[in-house]
Amino acid sequence: MMRSVPIGEAARQSGVKVPTIRYYEHIGLLPAPKRSEGNRRHYETSDLRRLAFIRHSRELGFDIEAIRTLLTLQDNPSQPCATADTIAQARLADVVQRIRSLTALKAELELMVEGCRHGKVGECRVIEVLADHSQCEHARH
Amino acid sequence: MMRSVPIGEAARQSGVKVPTIRYYEHIGLLPAPKRSEGNRRHYETSDLRRLAFIRHSRELGFDIEAIRTLLTLQDNPSQPCATADTIAQARLADVVQRIRSLTALKAELELMVEGCRHGKVGECRVIEVLADHSQCEHARH
DNA sequence: GCTTGCTCCTCTAGTCGCTAGAGAATGTAG
DNA sequence: CTACATTCTCTAGCGACTAGAGGAGCAAGC
Numbered sequence: 001m002m003r004s005v006p007i008g009e010a011a012r013q014s015g016v017k018v019p020t021i022r023y024y025e026h027i028g029l030l031p032a033p034k035r036s037e038g039n040r041r042h043y044e045t046s047d048l049r050r051l052a053f054i055r056h057s058r059e060l061g062f063d064i065e066a067i068r069t070l071l072t073l074q075d076n077p078s079q080p081c082a083t084a085d086t087i088a089q090a091r092l093a094d095v096v097q098r099i100r101s102l103t104a105l106k107a108e109l110e111l112m113v114e115g116c117r118h119g120k121v122g123e124c125r126v127i128e129v130l131a132d133h134s135q136c137e138h139a140r141h
Numbered sequence: 142m143m144r145s146v147p148i149g150e151a152a153r154q155s156g157v158k159v160p161t162i163r164y165y166e167h168i169g170l171l172p173a174p175k176r177s178e179g180n181r182r183h184y185e186t187s188d189l190r191r192l193a194f195i196r197h198s199r200e201l202g203f204d205i206e207a208i209r210t211l212l213t214l215q216d217n218p219s220q221p222c223a224t225a226d227t228i229a230q231a232r233l234a235d236v237v238q239r240i241r242s243l244t245a246l247k248a249e250l251e252l253m254v255e256g257c258r259h260g261k262v263g264e265c266r267v268i269e270v271l272a273d274h275s276q277c278e279h280a281r282h
Numbered sequence: 283g284c285t286t287g288c289t290c291c292t293c294t295a296g297t298c299g300c301t302a303g304a305g306a307a308t309g310t311a312g
Numbered sequence: 313c314t315a316c317a318t319t320c321t322c323t324a325g326c327g328a329c330t331a332g333a334g335g336a337g338c339a340a341g342c
Binding site for chain 2: 099
């Protein structure tokens with residue numbers, strides 16, 4: 001079993017890019033790992049787990065501050081998980097809201113694109129709608 | 142009829158904030174308007190129309206470069222509108238993709254939140270799922 | 283005239299979450 | 313021993329604003 005891996009291998013295993021790993025260390029999200037004689041970072045399994053946690057959280061759209069809190073919670077398993085739940089619920093509400101507004105946008109854009117007769121700009125529905133918001137009545141944004 | 146309005150009024154009418162209007166001027170998206178004796182900007186109706194166009198485009202999620210192109214097209218009504226159509230279609234494709242990925246996220250987050258038994262962090266489904274990506278099998282992200 | 287309070291001016295720096303690049307050192311394969 | 317890859321630190325840039333400092337202009341009330 002390999003005890004620790006250099007940053008490039010950590011990047012490969014976690015799917016987080018090398019400069020991003022260093023960035024996470026810099027902002028204190030990931031603890032500074034031990035260094036080799038030649039001053040290179042070497043990551044233990046626990047670091048890789050933490051990195052995977054961060055990556056998954058980022059994929060789910062949590063911001064750095066939320067992840068910082070979630071990591072602190074993970075480090076203290078005996079605490080109540082209300083905070084974690086609240087953070088996840090807030091993120092869910094945000095996602096739901098975003099889907100709603102993007103769905104309205106989609107309808108708007110479809111109308112624009114369908115309405116385009118592929119002629120001159122002067123008669124182009126795309127430009128026309130952009131210039132006149134009141135032409136989007138059915139979807140408020 | 143009022144010939145021209147100061148920046149605050151332009152902001153009110155367009156829904157674009159004052160510093161943002163100045164920013165748009167700075168990056169060359171909005172032409173520099175005439176100034177009063179006391180060096181204040183005064184906007185004509187044509188500027189307000191352009192500002193509305195920009196605002197609506199931003200609401201629909203077009204980036205500044207796309208808007209720059211769209212505005213140039215609007216200024217040249219005799220050109221074919223293929224470019225405008227392409228830009229709108231690209232934006233639509235992007236929106237559709239985003240909705241797809243957010244919908245997957247939503248499912249993931251719902252599972253997490255529903256699974257939380259509101260006990261201790263050590264048994265919290267939210268934290269658990271974040272730590273172990275393989276627990277999200279049904280929705281790839 | 284004078285003061286109060288609002289609007290406006292320019293300029294710089296900060297936000298978020300990275301990403302890119304310079305320039306140097308270290309490690310590894312042939 | 314020589315390539316070449318990987319790593320190091322550090323600074324600057326991205327997009328689209330936003331915030332704040334420090335000062336000037338302007339309209340209304342006294």
